[in-house]
Amino acid sequence: MNSQFSAPYLKTLSLSPENQESPIHFLKHWKTPQDYFYLRNHFSYPLINPQNLFLSISGNVNKRVEISLSELSRFPSKTILVPLECAGNNRAKFKPKVFGEQWEEGAVSQGKWKGVPLKELLDQAGLLDGSKEAVFAGMDFGERKDLNESFYFARSLPIEKALHEDTIVAYEYNGKPIPYKHGYPFRLIVPQWYAMSSVKWLMNIFIIRHEFNGPFQTKDYVYYPFKDSDLDKKPVTAINVNSTIQEPLNYSIIQEGLQTIRGIAWTGTGTINEVAISIDHGDTWRKATLKYRENEKFSWVKWHFDWEAYKGEHTILVRASDSEGNMQPIKPYWNRKGYGYNAVQKIKIQVE
Known part of the structure; x- marks a missing residue:
């Protein structure tokens, strides 16, 4: 970090399981240091046996495959810079309020992940006809009190997404083995x-011929647009286009004159192609300057806007849009579990 005397810390939402926000407003690097990467857990951290670090692939395949950590590192690899955002990021901003971890803006972080395309591993096992989904089970295990039953955390992907060239089984983060709290040995x-x-x-990894119905697939991580009905529910998948103002901070006092407003923007569809700022409650919008990370198609975009600040109280709005035509809405898509918040972000400041 810039200062040798001080550093930001994670903001704790819960201790058991551990859920902590990244100090997103203070992180100016493309890669989030591991100490500042947000933590999202459903259960206690798993116990890992160093003698038994294998990944198994079974189910609707020609042969069951077990791959050790050392074997995985010998496969063709790729490295991608990618933001990971909790689906509940910004949940605290929904009105009316919704239940769940009250994340603000720090449940997003970005790092460089090195791993093997999942397709390479599935080719080793040999997918059989009729393969519909790939189910991924982690080592984290615990009781869900709402169901009075214990589960491993498990999610599925449509087989087409599993076979995408950039879906990887990672074993390194920012050039080092994945930290224990972020999924060591395989993520x-x-x-x-x-x-x-x-x-x-x-x-x-289980290959199945039907739709997976585990609770983290069909009960959680589902958009429910109505408070008392499951009508029109749909799964949470791609990240909604989003942005954050990192500087100045909300409700801060700044000086009159030229000020730079800074932040980041990201999307789950295409790429960010515009970030705009409004100082007049959305009546007019002015384009910010974008900075892309070269040769990284998934990275967030850094943006800045130079503003001649004048005395008084001001509300600054930011909205991002992407190459697929998606733009942050003025009002969020309310859903009762509080996923996918991406309304126009705003801060209030006072200029002296």
């Missing part, structure tokens, strides 16, 4: 989908 990385899909402590 699935699914670019542009909310991070519940990027299963940590990956242990088993």
Whole structure:
């Protein structure tokens, strides 16, 4: 970090399981240091036996495959810079309020993940006809009190998404082995989908011929648009286009004169192609300057806007749009579990 004397810390939402926000407003690097990467857990951290670090692939395949950590590192690899965002990021902003971890803006972080395309591993096992989904089970295990039953954390992907060239089984983060709290030894990385899909402590991959119905697939991580009905429910998948103002901070006092407003923007569809700022409650919008990370198609975009600040209280709005025509809405898509918040972000400041 810039200062040798001080550093930001994670913001704790719960201790058991451990859920902590990244200090997103203070992170100016493309790669989030592991100490500042947000933590999202459903259960206690798993116990890992160093003598038994294998990933198994079974189910609707020609042959069951077991791959050790050392074997995985000998496969052709790729490295991708990708933001991971919790589907509940910004949940605290929904009105009316919804139940769940009250994340603000820090349940998103970005790093460089190195791993093997999942397709390479599935080719080793040999997919059989009729393969519909790949189910990914982590080592984290615990009781769901709402169901009075214990489960491993498990999620599925449509087979087409599992076979995408950029869906990888990662074993390194920012050039080092994946930290224990972020999924060591194996973590699935699914670019542009909310991070519940990027299963940590990956242990088993099952290929199935039907739709997976585990509770983290069909009960959680589902958009329910009505408070008392499951009508029109749909699964949470791709990240909604979103942005954050990192500087200045909300409700801060700044000086009159030239000020730079800064932040980041990201999307789960295409690429960010515009970020716009409004100082007049959305009546007019002015384009910010974008900075892309070269040769990284999934990376967030850094943006800045130079503003001649004048005295008084101001509300600053930011909205991002992407190459697929998606734009942050003025009002969020309310859903009763509080997923996918991506309304126009705003801060209030005072200029002296």
